[in-house]
Amino acid sequence: MSILLLLIPTILIGILSYYLWLWTYWRRRGIPGPLGYPFVGVFPQTLKSEYPQYLQMRDWTKQYGPVYGYTEGTIKSLIVSDIDLVHELFVKQYDNFYGRKLNPIQGDPEKDPRSNLFSAQGFRWKRLRAISSSTFTNNSLRRINLTVEDSAVELLRHIEEKTAGGKEIDMLQFCQDFTMDVIGCIPMRQMDSQIIFGDNRKHIPLIGGVFPKFAEFFRFFMLKFPFLGAANFIHVNKTMINAVNNRIAQREKDAENGIELGEPQDFIDLFLDARADDVEHFGESNGDFSKSTSYSNRQLTTSEIVGQCTVFLIAGFDTTALSLSYSTYLLATHPEIQRKLQEEVDRECQNPEITFDQLSKLKYMDCVIKETLRLYPLGTLANSRRCMRATKLGDVEVEVGTMVQVDTWSLHTDPKIWGDDAKEFKPERWTNPDADQIFQKGGYIPFGLGPRQCIGMRLAYMEEKMLLSHILRKYSFEIGKKTEIPLKLVGRATTQPTSVWMQLKLRN
Numbered sequence: 001m002s003i004l005l006l007l008i009p010t011i012l013i014g015i016l017s018y019y020l021w022l023w024t025y026w027r028r029r030g031i032p033g034p035l036g037y038p039f040v041g042v043f044p045q046t047l048k049s050e051y052p053q054y055l056q057m058r059d060w061t062k063q064y065g066p067v068y069g070y071t072e073g074t075i076k077s078l079i080v081s082d083i084d085l086v087h088e089l090f091v092k093q094y095d096n097f098y099g100r101k102l103n104p105i106q107g108d109p110e111k112d113p114r115s116n117l118f119s120a121q122g123f124r125w126k127r128l129r130a131i132s133s134s135t136f137t138n139n140s141l142r143r144i145n146l147t148v149e150d151s152a153v154e155l156l157r158h159i160e161e162k163t164a165g166g167k168e169i170d171m172l173q174f175c176q177d178f179t180m181d182v183i184g185c186i187p188m189r190q191m192d193s194q195i196i197f198g199d200n201r202k203h204i205p206l207i208g209g210v211f212p213k214f215a216e217f218f219r220f221f222m223l224k225f226p227f228l229g230a231a232n233f234i235h236v237n238k239t240m241i242n243a244v245n246n247r248i249a250q251r252e253k254d255a256e257n258g259i260e261l262g263e264p265q266d267f268i269d270l271f272l273d274a275r276a277d278d279v280e281h282f283g284e285s286n287g288d289f290s291k292s293t294s295y296s297n298r299q300l301t302t303s304e305i306v307g308q309c310t311v312f313l314i315a316g317f318d319t320t321a322l323s324l325s326y327s328t329y330l331l332a333t334h335p336e337i338q339r340k341l342q343e344e345v346d347r348e349c350q351n352p353e354i355t356f357d358q359l360s361k362l363k364y365m366d367c368v369i370k371e372t373l374r375l376y377p378l379g380t381l382a383n384s385r386r387c388m389r390a391t392k393l394g395d396v397e398v399e400v401g402t403m404v405q406v407d408t409w410s411l412h413t414d415p416k417i418w419g420d421d422a423k424e425f426k427p428e429r430w431t432n433p434d435a436d437q438i439f440q441k442g443g444y445i446p447f448g449l450g451p452r453q454c455i456g457m458r459l460a461y462m463e464e465k466m467l468l469s470h471i472l473r474k475y476s477f478e479i480g481k482k483t484e485i486p487l488k489l490v491g492r493a494t495t496q497p498t499s500v501w502m503q504l505k506l507r508n
């Protein structure tokens with residue numbers, strides 16, 4: 001009994017000291033930054049959906065400068081917005097930072113059989129990337145150009161109905177319908193986006209960050225008992241597993257009946273067909289990637305296909321819809337830029353159908369989309385890396401397991417990089433070769449940089465150009481009574497406007 005009385009306080013003091021030690025990690029190293037609270041660090045600030053963490057990070061950058069640190073539970077993050085450090089992180093020191101920042105509740109990327117392109121690291125990532133890349137080649141994009149156009153035309157019909165009599169519409173919802181139609185595997189298209197992105201899981205990252213050793217255990221329970229907060233995730237996952245299994249069964253049945261494979265219907269087909277011919281020939285330059293032998297398969301397993309389709313849905317649907325809706329807002333508030341863009345579209349896209357080659361001639365449209373993503377780099381949660389080998393980033397010694405997050409919002413509007421008009425919407429700046437130089441150097445990263453740059457970037461551009469061209473040939477975006485200026489931004493994984501109401505005026 002007396003031993004117990006001694007043991008319990010000792011354990012409690014040990015745990016307390018451990019958490020306080022972690023909490024003051026950056027202070028002890030002389031790196032500035034917000035402290036937050038014991039045990040949870042800055043989690044209460046970074047998990048607020050009503051004030052997205054990227055805006056919060058931007059505020060802290062103003063306060064602490066381009067390099068600072070904070071803790072979220074036991075997760076130690078270094079935040080950077082210095083162009084040279086960004087380039088070093090993503091490109092020069094890729095071998096030291098090849099993992100992405102993950103919460104322990106997301107599982108171990110080395111062991112999870114459903115580990116996907118977004119979370120995987122090392123050889124496994126290389127293999128998934130090589131296999132997935134074949135679905136984003138020019139040829140593949142050309143093949144789906146028609147599907148993307150069908151979705152755009154369908155949306156235009158829908159817009160026609162809803163704007164009858166001069167009614168205002170919320171472009172955010174319309175853009176989401178469009179991108180879901182393009183990206184959603186057929187069985188997911190009817191699913192409410194709230195189910196996929198419903199914001200009811202604030203406690204899950206918190207538990208994972210504060211109690212990493214028990215993350216596997218919590219994960220197991222949350223997947224067993226949906227009411228604990230993972231109901232939406234479980235539903236999406238089950239629907240995807242059924243969809244993939246049904247498609248495999250259908251293919252087997254067709255093969256038995258001598259029916260040949262047709263054109264791919266969606267990502268499930270693309271992934272079932274995808275293979276990487278050079279997967280077995282990846283020579284690794286260092287020991288960290290050497291766990292290669294168990295993954296030398298050229299094709300994806302069923303679990304991997306489920307993981308890939310789910311991550312493509314999550315990474316590709318909302319991001320592209322948001323980017324589109326920000327563009328419509330910026331065009332409505334900058335009519336002279338909209339007119340110039342309409343002139344380009346009228347000139348280059350004269351036939352009813354818009355081809356892949358015509359889309360590539362829309363140079364001013366490229367500038368508008370680039371500039372939109374400079375001012376609204378909505379998907380920057382992904383612009384992070386995990387330190388896999390101890391190194392130095394600038395003057396800071398970075399230990400294995402430390403996360404490095406780029407504050408993209410500050411980087412993209414830094415007057416030292418972009419000039420005094422950094423906060424203005426000026427697509428013309430992209431006609432100056434200096435802007436592309438900034439991109440090469442790491443100052444413009446809406447799609448990240450280096451080997452892990454967004455794999456869906458070209459698909460996103462294609463979708464956006466297709467929809468904007470179809471709409472702008474017929475309508476002009478105009479500010480309406482309900483348009484919020486400036487937009488009110490919310491969100492956690494992505495930064496989104498609460499709504500993008502506007503009027504679509506028929507052109508003469």
Ligand code: HEM
Binds near residue numbers: 311315317320457460
């Ligand atoms: C405007 C639309 C989009 C934006 C702003 C965006 C943004 C990003 C960013 C910032 C990253 C991190 C890159 C890095 O770490 O260097 C990323 C990665 C990724 N994105 Fe996108 N994305 C968009 C569209 C898409 C689409 C359409 C898809 C798929 C169909 C997609 C799938 C992915 C995947 C799988 C990754 C992880 C790549 C890897 O680690 O190898 N994204 N995206």
